[in-house]
Amino acid sequence: MLKLTTAGESHGPALVAILEGLPQGLEVAREAIDRALERRQRGVGRSGRMKIEEDRVEVLAGLRGGRTIGSPLALLVRNRDFWRDSMDPFAPPTEAVAITRPRPGHVDFAGAIKFGLRDAREIAERASARGTAVQVAAGAVVQLMLARCGIELLGHVVQIGNVRAPPLHGDGAEIRARVLASEVGCADRATSAEMVPAIETAQAQGDSLGGVVEVVAWGMVPGLGSHATPTGRLDARLAEALMAIPAVKGIEVGLGFAATAARGSEVHDALVRQGDRFARPTNRAGGIEGGLSNGEPLVVRAAMKPLPTLGRPLPSVDLVSGEAVLAHKERTDCCAVPAAAVVAEAAVALVLADALLERTGGATMAELEARVLPLRESLAF
Ligand code: EPS
Numbered sequence: 001m002l003k004l005t006t007a008g009e010s011h012g013p014a015l016v017a018i019l020e021g022l023p024q025g026l027e028v029a030r031e032a033i034d035r036a037l038e039r040r041q042r043g044v045g046r047s048g049r050m051k052i053e054e055d056r057v058e059v060l061a062g063l064r065g066g067r068t069i070g071s072p073l074a075l076l077v078r079n080r081d082f083w084r085d086s087m088d089p090f091a092p093p094t095e096a097v098a099i100t101r102p103r104p105g106h107v108d109f110a111g112a113i114k115f116g117l118r119d120a121r122e123i124a125e126r127a128s129a130r131g132t133a134v135q136v137a138a139g140a141v142v143q144l145m146l147a148r149c150g151i152e153l154l155g156h157v158v159q160i161g162n163v164r165a166p167p168l169h170g171d172g173a174e175i176r177a178r179v180l181a182s183e184v185g186c187a188d189r190a191t192s193a194e195m196v197p198a199i200e201t202a203q204a205q206g207d208s209l210g211g212v213v214e215v216v217a218w219g220m221v222p223g224l225g226s227h228a229t230p231t232g233r234l235d236a237r238l239a240e241a242l243m244a245i246p247a248v249k250g251i252e253v254g255l256g257f258a259a260t261a262a263r264g265s266e267v268h269d270a271l272v273r274q275g276d277r278f279a280r281p282t283n284r285a286g287g288i289e290g291g292l293s294n295g296e297p298l299v300v301r302a303a304m305k306p307l308p309t310l311g312r313p314l315p316s317v318d319l320v321s322g323e324a325v326l327a328h329k330e331r332t333d334c335c336a337v338p339a340a341a342v343v344a345e346a347a348v349a350l351v352l353a354d355a356l357l358e359r360t361g362g363a364t365m366a367e368l369e370a371r372v373l374p375l376r377e378s379l380a381f
Contacts, residue, residue, distance in 0.1 A: 010128035024070035043338030105308030139346020155345030206311025211337035233291030250303035254286025
C-alpha cells in the first residue's frame with residue numbers, strides 16, 4: 001500500500017525519497033520531520049560529519065497547506081558536505097578520494113568485484129548509512145498517520161558493546177522522556193552513563209562498537225499482517241525492513257532467541273479476561289502471533305555489528321597493486337547504535353503503516369480513522 005523509494009550518495013548533492021500511498025488529509029508539520037532528523041544525528045561516537053550536517057527536510061510534492069493531498073510525497077535532505085570535486089553528477093571527478101584498500105566487513109570488496117572496479121568509492125557512497133536520513137524523514141511522516149490512529153512508536157538503545165540496559169519500566173511517556181534525555185538514546189540513566197565511556201574508549205583505541213536497538217509500538221491495532229502468506233506475515237515484513245538497515249545482522253521479536261532455551265509454558269502468553277476484554281498478563285510474544293498483530297505492544301530488536309571503518313585498520317589487499325596493506329581509513333562513526341534506534345523506529349513505522357492501510361483501506365484520513373475504531377473494539381466481548 002505504501003511504497004518508499006530513496007536515492008542519494010553520502011557526499012552527493014542531496015538525498016531524496018518518494019513515498020506513495022499516503023491517505024489524503026494527513027496534517028504534516030515540518031518540525032515533526034526535522035525533530036526526527038535531528039534525533040538521528042545525535043549520539044556519542046558519531047563522526048565529525050555530524051558537526052557539518054544539519055539535516056532539514058524540504059518537501060517538493062504531495063503536501064498543500066501542511067496536509068497530504070493523496071499524491072506521492074517527495075522529500076529532500078541536502079548534503080552540506082557535498083564533495084563537488086568528486087561527486088558532481090556531471091563534472092568528471094578532479095579530486096576523487098579512491099578506496100583501493102577494501103575495509104573488511106564493508107561493502108568495498110564485494111562491490112568492487114561485482115562491478116569490476118579498482119576503486120570502491122562509488123560503491124561506498126551509496127552504501128553509506130547517510131542514506132537513512134530520508135528514510136527517517138519518511139518514517140516521521142507515517143508516524144503522524146499512525147499517531148492519529150492511536151499507535152505510538154519509540155526506538156531506543158538496549159545494548160552498546162557489552163553494556164546492557166535492564167528491561168524497560170514505566171509508561172510510554174516516561175520511557176520516551178528518558179530516551180530523549182539520554183546521550184545514547186537509552187531509557188536507563190545508569191546504563192547510559194556506562195555506555196558513554198565504553199564508546200569513548202573504543203574511539204580512543206581506533207576501534208568501533210555495535211549494539212542492540214529495540215522498537216516498541218504502543219496502542220497496536222490487532223489483526224495487522226497475515227497468517228496466510230509467507231510474505232504477508234508481519235514479523236517477516238519487520239525483519240526485512242530492519243535487516244535492510246546498514247550493519248544490522250540479527251532480528252528478534254519479543255523474547256526472541258531467549259525463548260529457545262525456555263519451555264513452552266514459560267514462553268507463551270496466557271489469555272485472560274479482564275472486564276469486557278481479552279487480555280495478556282505477559283507479552284513475551286512481542287505483540288505478534290502467527291504473523292498477525294494480537295493487540296499487545298509490538299517489541300522488536302535489531303542487532304548492529306561494529307562499523308567496519310577502523311582507526312586502526314585490519315589487513316587488506318590493495319585492489320590495484322595486489323599488495324598486502326592496511327585497510328582504507330577515513331572519517332567515520334565509532335558507534336552509530338543511537339542513530340540506528342531512530343532509523344529502526346522509522347523502518348518499523350513504515351511497515352506498520354503499510355500493514356494498517358492494507359487492513360483498512362481508505363483514501364482519506366477520515367476514512368482510515370473511522371475504520372480503525374472497530375478493529376480495536378474486536379478485542380472486547
Ligand atoms: C558513514 C560514514 C560517515 C558517517 C555517515 C555514515 O560519513 P563520512 O564518510 O562522510 O564521514 O558520518 O553517516 C552520516 C553521514 C549520517 O548522516 O548518518 C558510512 O560509511 O556509512
